[in-house]
Amino acid sequence: MSTSSFSLNDGTSIPALGFGTGTALMKQDAVDPTKTALRTGFTHFDTAQMYRTEDQLAAALADCGVPREKLYVTTKVAELKEGETVKDALQESLSKLKLDYVDLYLVHAPMHFSGRMKEVWKEMEAVKREGLTRSIGVSNFEIQDFEEFLSEATIKPAVNQIEFHPYVLGAFESLLEYSNKHGIRLESYGVLAPITREPGGPLDPVLSSVRTRLEQTWGKPVTEGQVLFKWCLQKGVVVVTTSSKEDRMKEYLAVLDMPDLTPEEMAEIDAAGRKKDRGDPELFGRYKQYVQLVRSRETNAQG
Numbered sequence: 001m002s003t004s005s006f007s008l009n010d011g012t013s014i015p016a017l018g019f020g021t022g023t024a025l026m027k028q029d030a031v032d033p034t035k036t037a038l039r040t041g042f043t044h045f046d047t048a049q050m051y052r053t054e055d056q057l058a059a060a061l062a063d064c065g066v067p068r069e070k071l072y073v074t075t076k077v078a079e080l081k082e083g084e085t086v087k088d089a090l091q092e093s094l095s096k097l098k099l100d101y102v103d104l105y106l107v108h109a110p111m112h113f114s115g116r117m118k119e120v121w122k123e124m125e126a127v128k129r130e131g132l133t134r135s136i137g138v139s140n141f142e143i144q145d146f147e148e149f150l151s152e153a154t155i156k157p158a159v160n161q162i163e164f165h166p167y168v169l170g171a172f173e174s175l176l177e178y179s180n181k182h183g184i185r186l187e188s189y190g191v192l193a194p195i196t197r198e199p200g201g202p203l204d205p206v207l208s209s210v211r212t213r214l215e216q217t218w219g220k221p222v223t224e225g226q227v228l229f230k231w232c233l234q235k236g237v238v239v240v241t242t243s244s245k246e247d248r249m250k251e252y253l254a255v256l257d258m259p260d261l262t263p264e265e266m267a268e269i270d271a272a273g274r275k276k277d278r279g280d281p282e283l284f285g286r287y288k289q290y291v292q293l294v295r296s297r298e299t300n301a302q303g
């Protein structure tokens, strides 16, 4: 069975499964799905300055009855206006979240701070020291992005939140090695891509046969999505997912009680994942498309 939390390099720990308010819920009504996620048993919530869902997360958490210390809240910085510091941005996020501190504060992507990461990371370290966040980390960072600031960092990033599933394994081999070497915990988004956005690939028959074997062993229904989550957790990678449906949320959380994949099944999934050439020109090309989409929606809304 999977651990329900993972340790981070700064002595804190992070719940293994998180509920995201970006992607599908971004700029929509995230309050009701988030309340449902809370009721279902999620305690780890992921938002970002860019998602415009921090205030909705606050509304969902208000009067939820779960003590603050039992909740785990992540937000991210993507934009600093002229003259604004990381602390200013975090204070604005905290005010929207109606919290005194977050558990994890991430630099959303290197593209927002190109050539400025040394200075931005110093400011990230300062907000951690001041107690405005328990942990600091990054998202969508490749090795060259770490190299820009890591040698001068006094606090290492605790996590790197990236798109992670078997179809990125080939491309991410050296990033995984680098993260291990520096004790940076990987946190995933898009784990379900092989069945939601990229079905029909070499993983399909493998996921189906592992699912059938697990159903027989466990004696309960198992989905391909649960197999992907389990694969991720067994690699020590935190899963951040989302859903608009209560049944799906329960299905996600049940993964923590599901029996483990065997070493052979893990290896079979790795091998099938590596077979697919996704043809991405860049590792985080999809993130860049996503930022363009957010910006164009905002421009249209203003115009």
Ligand SMILES: NC(=O)c1ccc[n+]([C@@H]2O[C@H](COP(=O)([O-])OP(=O)(O)OC[C@H]3O[C@@H](n4cnc5c(N)ncnc54)[C@H](OP(=O)(O)O)[C@@H]3O)[C@@H](O)[C@H]2O)c1
Pocket (backbone or CB within 6 Å): 019, 020, 021, 022, 023, 024, 025, 046, 047, 108, 139, 140, 161, 162, 188, 189, 190, 191, 192, 193, 195, 196, 225, 240, 241, 242, 243, 244, 245, 248, 287
């Ligand atoms: N740091 C970053 O740059 C970044 C980028 C992207 C995302 N994120 C974070 O990660 C969170 C999750 O991201 P994600 O959406 O990529 O996660 P995901 O876990 O890959 O996908 C979740 C989505 O898949 C749908 N789904 C689940 N099972 C399905 C099935 N069997 N068939 C069809 N659809 C199915 C769910 O829709 P239903 O409502 O139908 O269940 C939900 O919208 C986001 O909310 C955000 O917080 C971070």
